[in-house]
Amino acid sequence: MSLFWRIFLINAAVLTAATVLVLLGPVTVSTPFVLTEALILSGGLAVMLVANALLLRVGLAPLQRLTRAMTTIDLLRPGPRPAVTGHAGIAALISTFNAMLDRLEADRAASNARALSAQENERRRIAQELHDEIGQTLTAVLLQISRVADNAPPDLRAELHQVQETTRDSLDEIRRIARRLRPGVLEELGLIAALRSLFAEISHHSGLQVRRDFAPDLPALTEEVELVLYRVAQEGLTNVARHAAASRVDITLIPHRDGVRLRIRDNGRGIDGQPEGAGIRGMRERALLIGAHLTIDPGPDGGTEVTLDVPDPAGLA
Incomplete structure (x- = not known):
């Protein structure tokens, strides 16, 4: 039974019961009505409205819980699924939402796995190039600077040694970056x-x-x-x-x-x-x-x- 028919039949049951009570009860409606009859009918209407509100609140409570779950769900922080309660359409809706969350989390996990795997491969490639290409080039530059400094005039030798130290610091920084990109120690030790x-x-x-x-x-x-x-x-x-x-x-x-x-x-x-x-x-x-x-x-x-x-x-x- 759909949600519409559930609400409709609940309201119809309440109104029908109230009408039967008015028709079969000792109270009659006068023309014009008297104050006593108006008070009784007003009281009956209030009772019907309260009963209707309570029944609707109980019947739609699972939807309210589902709405709260929809507004607070975070795929990066998986939590318990909304409980499948209620009847017919409401229970089916909650079950469908839970199944959708399962698919989304599975798809996101698979997508993240591919993205992180590609990221690690790219880090490994960049680290290898830093170590093999730039690292070797700077090592060759250090050797050349050392040879030039040994044969340079005394007034230039100090500056060349300073350039040599700067190049060595740059080489150490590149090696440090390469180690952070690709933790070789993790694989080896x-x-x-x-x-x-x-x-x-x-x-x-x-x-x-x-x-x-x-x-x-x-x-x-x-x-x-x-x-x-x-x-x-x-x-x-x-x-x-x-x-x-x-x-x-x-x-x-x-x-x-x-x-x-x-x-x-x-x-x-x-x-x-x-x-x-x-x-x-x-x-x-x-x-x-x-x-x-x-x-x-x-x-x-x-x-x-x-x-x-x-x-x-x-x-x-």
Whole structure:
């Protein structure tokens, strides 16, 4: 039965019952009506309106819940589906909405996976070109400058050495960028070594005091899970260094329930209700790829706390 007919029949039932009561009851309508009859009929009408409002509220409550779900749904933050309640058309509408959410989340996950895979491949290509092309070119320039400086007059030798140091700094910066684009340590030595290298680099360039706590009994992780954990840690530390105005950041990677938990907690100024930027959205998209849950909340002692819970990595391995 459609929603229209449900509402129509409810209203018809209420009005019919009221009419029968007027017709069969001891009260009659006089011409002209007397005050007593008017009061009784007004009371009956009020009762009908209240009953009608209550019945409609109960009948349309599932639609109101569905409307709230539509206005608050976020594909980057999957939550529980609206309960399929009500009758006929309402239940079918909620079921269709839930099925649509399932399709949208699946399509978005597949699209994100392709986009992030293409992004990682592009990062790998750029890092390789920086290392092989520009890195080798600057290395050759350093050697040439060194030879020229050895044979240059004393008044030019100091300037050439300065150019040499500037070129060496540029070469180190290019290598650092290449390492951030393509974490070769992650592929060669694993997640823990890659995270330690990342923390040392962030601490050296930003002055942050990085305190880490890695559990020795972490379960086996797939390459995809390790890459997501590394990228989330990288983005979290970058945000702390750039925006948090923090002096210390604590990193923990420990087993949690049936999975692992990565937590980044700083003592900075906090998020202060600021809208999420592209970096945080990227972290959420990466978390969805492995079925992980990402939360960003104020820290217990100020600052910001980023938590990534990865479920059952042994099952993913």
